[in-house]
Amino acid sequence: MKSLIIGSFSNKVSCYSSPLPDSSSSRIPTGCYHVSLRTSKSNRVIQSQSSLVRRNIDRLDKTLLLYRKRSTKHVASAVSEQPTEPDASSPQNFLPNAIDAFYRFSRPHTVIGTALSIVSVSLLAVQKLSDFSLLFFIGVLEAIVAAFFMNIYIVGLNQLSDIEIDKVNKPYLPLASGEYSVQTGIIIVSSFAVLSFWLGWIVGSWPLFWALFISFLLGTAYSINIPMLRWKRFALVAAMCIVAVRAIIVQVAFYLHIQTFVYGRLAVFPKPVIFATGFMSFFSVVIALFKDIPDIVGDKIFGIQSFTVRMGQKRVFWICILLLEIAYGVAILVGASSHFLWSRYITILGHAILGLVLWGRAKSTDLENKSAITSFYMFIWQLFYAEYLLIPLVR
Template sequence: MKSLDDLSVTVLWGFLEALASALCMNIYVVGLNQLFDIEIDKVNKPTLPLASGEFSVTTGVSLVVAFLVMSISIGIRSKSAPLMCALLVSFLLGSAYSIDVPLLRWKRHPFLAASCILVVRAILVQLAFFTHMQVQALLTYMPTELQINASCSFGFMPDAATYSEEALRTNKDIPDVDGDRDFGIQSLSVRLGQQKVYRLCINMLMTAYTAAILVGASSPNLYQKIATVFGHGLFAFVLWQRARQFDIANKTCITPFYMFIWKLFYAEYFLIPFM
């Protein structure tokens, strides 16, 4: 879409299909992980519904299955190959990440865990959903000419998401060291220590923002140059300020900092349309 003139009922419906199916699939993946992590979460996150006993295992299973069925049903109804591809791969990798059977439970291994998250969130979701929405727009105006038009922001999306997702993945395991170690989950925080992983997270984001600023500064488009340089400069400054106040020894600081990284991740999406 290049202007509001491209917005139609078909495009809006395609957007809602992608949003609803992705939300349901995300609930399935997160819920499945909690079902297989009940004992770990009693140590790491005792306030979660299953770990605290607020939800029974039966309730958890019912919700997970229901949201999986809803997600796949929406995908099938959409008749969108890119959307169905994203949902099916998310289902397969999300299941392999959590299910505790031989050859699965990939979250035990740092490389496999990172691969699952990066493939789905940093690459598949960006490319598949972009293609899905392009097809919806083209079906409205040029049904016989389904040509996918990429832009600079389209090329930037996977790169930005890769760094942000990797920072989120490494940061989320920092407070979970005790439970992960007890149950054999070899996260980076368990292997390297919380302080090293925290520094790695900050360095990855700072490197990404610096690279984005350099790329933006070389852009011939003035508006893209301003948006990219100023936006990522602001992200880097805010991150630096927050990092100065962070104390790895204070457990009450860890979760708010993790949520702050999520805010930076979503802020990137607001910046992408201006690039």
């Protein structure tokens, strides 16, 4: 048999191969068989050998297939056990993202300023320790919540009207970045306006209601893009809107809310209220002027004729510093005229320190760097907060 098989090598040769278990492109020969056509006997021998080889090949293929299936299962199992990155759109991450977006939408520095101003001015109506009653704290809370709702309406409407401008100046805001749709913005703004008026009405305080109503009118006229309105396009009118709300309405209306509605007293305006109104008039002008300094690029593109666009960043910057230093100087004089020694010292020292800190920070600010200018703008808001801590101490 051996000689027959060997003798058949000169005839037809057939080979087979089988794929490797870990590669579909690599093949390894596993055997060959030879067919001889000389005699029928030799054919039968070769056929029997060939059948044996084929059976072995079938067994090998089945083994390889089973191995491949098991390997695939192990790999899939291993992959499924690997830690994956959390999906930002998953339910557990939706709430933090929503809070962050609303936080940016609400312009928190304005919200903090509004809350501090209401608390500070309300304290000016306090004449004795017994005035710190439950009615006082409820009255202050009602004013803060109602003003907060109106604040969201005003800053939200401004963002709805300035989406294209904010894509240049403030791309991190939710409407400009696309996190909020226009429809979402409209729903939020409308809802908070309704909530503000609803709370002001059920409280029943006319000073509070008129403060909300006038703020609504001026905030709408400032931002909304319809004929005869969008007053932010005109530098002087825009500044007057901000002064009216921040310097006059906040000081006078919320003071009267506590003085007349909560305490039921006559509407008198003592020296601290007059000082607060005058000082915040300076501060509101500075905020109105300075807020446009970082936004000069977008304002130029969209035709907003702010003082910064007309006069340049450097000139407006130093005008703001000069106005604030004048305000601090006047505050020092007012403090020096106080009949209370503790009020005199605190007012003089406090405003002197704030004036010196302002001057030092201004001298070190790079006016060619937008980030530095934006940081300085937020520093002005910090001075704004600090002033409302000093105002109740002016006596």
